[in-house]
Amino acid sequence: MNAPLPAPARENRPEGRRPGLIERGLIRKMMQPAHVTRVERLPGPFVIVDLAGPAVEGAHWGPGQRASLIFDQSLAGRTYTPFGWSRRADGVRFLFHIHGKGLASEWAWEVGKGATCGLVGPAASIDPPAAGTARLLFGDETSIATALSAGLDETRGRQCVFEADDVSGLRQTLAAVGLQDAHVIARRADMAHLAEVQPLLARAGAEDGLALTGNARSIQRLHRMRGPSFAVRTKAYWSQGKSGLT
Ligand SMILES: Cc1cc2nc3c(=O)[nH]c(=O)nc-3n(C[C@H](O)[C@H](O)[C@H](O)COP(=O)(O)OP(=O)(O)OC[C@H]3O[C@@H](n4cnc5c(N)ncnc54)[C@H](O)[C@@H]3O)c2cc1C
Known part of the structure; x- marks a missing residue:
């Protein structure tokens, strides 16, 4: 029996985004x-969930992609970052941050071997740093799979900067997946922690580049702090009060 979901409980969770009639028709096709x-x-x-099936075998998996996972008859999809595909492309992995407020978070907490879901994708999303380069990845609890998809565990996560609610907890998680040298900084509601993040990211010069992922608000603020640059790629993974970003 699994431990209870991190709060709020299922009955209190927001309804989340549900697709309309036309969108459902398209999803059924894809x-x-x-x-x-x-x-x-x-x-x-x-939680890491490994998936297999014809959709997995036929796909061309690559770093920083996205895929939509569909869990029930509502056909409401949630976007995740594939990683750990095997050479024969007969399996792919997804790493879920269980924030406890949504359909996907709940599914991943309760799912077991043999369960099924729908898969749409993969599709291009963000170009993450390649391992061993001077490029950096900024993100949060939702960006661990992005780092793994790019093979940043090869250099123990040295090219990663993550903001997190629970710093020591995230460090343990990162160590478990081979990203033990990543920088982890405590998230603050007033975003003051980003002043600490900025000098770390300043290391990534214009020619080397930076990939900003995770919380839309942090990305926006960091982008503003650094000024516009062609070498900065951004992709918001979630935004407070919004459901199912793609
Ligand atoms: C391209 C892309 C790749 C992504 N890759 C990953 C990945 O590999 N792993 C991963 O864990 N997530 C990833 N995400 C983020 C994930 O899709 C969202 O967190 C999604 O909202 C989760 O769905 P849900 O049903 O649990 O919550 P929803 O029903 O979508 O949201 C319910 C509520 O929870 C809030 N919420 C959503 N996410 C978080 C969060 N992380 N922390 C706190 N509050 C939150 C929302 O603002 C909303 O108020 C990715 C998103 C995108 C766009």
């Missing part, structure tokens, strides 16, 4: 079935 072959609980509110 969606392919996938099944869960393995579930791995990481330290803290994180």
